[in-house]
Amino acid sequence: MTAEPKENKTHVSINGQTYTTTIVSNPVGTPVDSQPNTFDYPILSSVTLTCNVTSDDGSPFTVMDYSWDTTGCYVNNRNERRCFPAGQTTQTVSEDDLLARDAGTITCTATISGIDYTSPSFTLRISGVAVVSNIGGSAENDLVAANQLDDYSVFTNNDFVPDPYEPFIRCASGLGPGSDVNTILGGWHFNGAQIPVRISCGSPVIEVRGANTRIYPGVINLYLCGTFSPGEEGVYSCMMMNSSMMVQTTRVGLYLSGRTAPMIDPPMPSTETVVVGDDLRLSCTSQGSPPDTFTWMKDGTLITSSSGINQVTHTTNMAVFDIDYTINSVALNDSGNYTCIVTNPIGTHNQTITVIVNEQVTVTVTNGVTGGILDDPQLVDAGSSFTLSCFVTGTPTPNISWTRGSMMLTSDGTISIVESVGVSNLTIVNFTATDGGVYTCNATNSAQTEAVSSDVRLNAAVITSNVANIQLLEPLTLTCSVDPSVTTSGVVSYQWTIGCSGGGCSWSGMTMADLTNPYIRGRDYGDYTCTVTEDSAVIGMSAFTIDRIEDLG
Incomplete structure (x- = not known):
């Protein structure tokens, strides 16, 4: 919410007419507790004061003159009073860069019909610390001119010194509350080290070649001294303390022109x-001068060398640097937002990359009934149902x-596909020769696609026996029949494996359609399998399983 301008009023009655003299300040400062009509303003801020007079009954009048007066204001080392807005004669007065010298108790006087109407006092206090310099303004190092704070630019964060140049910088204070600018003390530091007070240039001081400091009331x-050099680049901080032991500091960077963030x-x-x-x-490349410092963060947390991160800096020329951030064999928990922060004394810059780690897609297809690994090919008996189960893993879920x-x-009348997370079951109902083919389960996510195929065919072979009941010492013939619709050439080969164990097995026709035994014996119990191949x-x-042999003798 914007505050309303502050008013200070005086009511004066002359010949029955009452006038109110008002000082209006805009913007309104910060009121000082327990001190009426006293306001704090930040150093280097702006203020406009208006001297306003009104008649209580609204009758017209003419103000002949305005005048302003200030008490308790700054007196410099030449016993000169520098008071805002003392001596000014306009209704409205302004100051764009408030300094300690502008503090004081202000009144305005309006003259109406030869009579002066003076407002109540308005106390202006200045708080804070600011730094100004001759960089970009006058190169004059004259102490008197410098003390007037004329023709000097205001520091923000950094300033850049032309080459060659002899910089002069000033710390100006307006510490409050209760500050007397003539009792303010201060000091300078360079890159954290105090700079001693000297009265003349000459020998080196700290790391600053030929530095000297001079103190005036409030500044x-x-x-x-001498041309500014790279060794003098850095952070200059000013500390100010008033008689109430209130301390405030401000800091600026001073660098040669041409340095870049x-x-x-x-x-x-x-x-x-x-x-x-x-x-x-991940590679982060930056261009800056002075050299840059790199920092990596993951999801807002600083990454340190103990994290197993390999950071290698490559200097490609004076002003281009890059740093690699390497993770060997990433895991799922390496996903996140990675931020590269590049900093030098001039400024900082950062960018963020989102790393997405996906789990490898795997696919396994099994017999949906037995759960076993599929044969190749997988043979299905005519008229039966058959299920292929496909199991997949991966991140994101494929x-x-x-x-x-x-x-x-x-899914249709003969094929049913039922899915759940990570599993898909394909069932073929009433399997026929036309259902045969290469069935492939495909698993796809944003990272990759994996597939596993299985050759599923109608089983063309059927074994029949020439007798219903197998009898001891009687002959037996097992015939392996082939569905001709399954073959393409009609030329097939047979291979039998027999359950007979030990010596004396009497089976013949191991590579024929008919497998014959003239005398069935007890050793002939077991499984008999016919495998048919084409090309x-x-x-x-x-x-065919022989699990019972009748003995009729």
């Missing part, structure tokens, strides 16, 4: 996506899809 001057260039990308186990390298050959599969590819496999 402290620092001269850097950091600038990250080329810009860092906004995101970087890697997979668990990859190596990650999407799963199925294809047979190049055709995308969806070296398995097209059928069938098993």
Whole structure:
């Protein structure tokens, strides 16, 4: 909320007419507790005072003259009073850069019909510390001229010194509350080290060549005698203390012209996506002078050397530097926002890159009924149901899809696809020869795509026996039949494996369609499997188990 201008009023009655004399200040300062009509203003701020007179009954009148007076104001070392706005004769007075010398108790007087109407007092106090310099203004180092604070520029954060140049900088104070500018003490520091007071230039002082400081009431001057050099670049801080032991400080950087703040260039990308186990390298390149200092942070937390981070600085020329931030074999918890902060005495610059770490996509396809690993090819008996189960992992969670050959599969009358997180089951109902083919489970996320395929075919082989009941010492023939719709050439090969163990097995036709035994014996118990191939590819496999042999003797 903006404060209303402050008014100080005097009511004077002459011949029945009452006038009110008012001092209006804008902006309003900070009121001082327990001290009426007393206000603090920050050093180097601006204020406008207006002397206003009104008649209580609203009748017209004419102000012949205005005058301003100030008491308790600053007296310099030549016994000159420097008072704002004493001696001015306009209704409105202003000061753009308030200093300690401007503090005092102010009254305004309006003259109406030869009679003076004086306002109550308005006390102006100045607080804070500011630094000004001759850089960009007069190069005159005359003490008297410097003490007037004329033709000097105001520091903000840093200033840049032309080459060659002999800088002069001043710390001006207006410490409050209760400050007397004639009792303010102060001192200068360079890069944290105190600069002793000297009355003349000559021998080096601290790290500042030929520095000397001179103190006046409310101000402290620092001269850097001789041409400014790189060794004098740095942070100059001023400390001021008043008689009430109130201390305030301010600081500025002083650098040769041509020095530049950091600038990250080329810009860092906004995101970087890697997979668990990859190596990650983030590079931050900056151009700045003096040299830059690099700091890396992750999600707002400082990254230190103990984090296992490899930071290597490469100096490519005087004003270009880059630093690598490397993580070997990233993990999921390495995801986050990484900020490169580049700093030098002139300024700072930062950029942030978001690192996304994805988990490697894996795909496993199994027999959905047995849970076992699929054969290649996977043979399915005609008319039966068969399920393929696809299990996937990965971050982000992959999407799963199925294809047979190049055709995308969806649930229909013969195929059912049921999915949950990380699992998809494809079931084929009433399997026929037309359902055969290469089935592929595809797992895809934003990082990668992985797929596993399985060759699923109709089982072309069926084993039949020439007898219903197998009898001891009787002949037996097992016939391996092939569905001709499954073959392409009609030329197939057979291979039998038999359950008979030990010596004396009497089976013949191990590579024929018919497997024959003239005399069944007890050793012939077991499983008999016929494998059918066409052009070296398995097209059928069938098993027959002899688990009972009747003895009719």
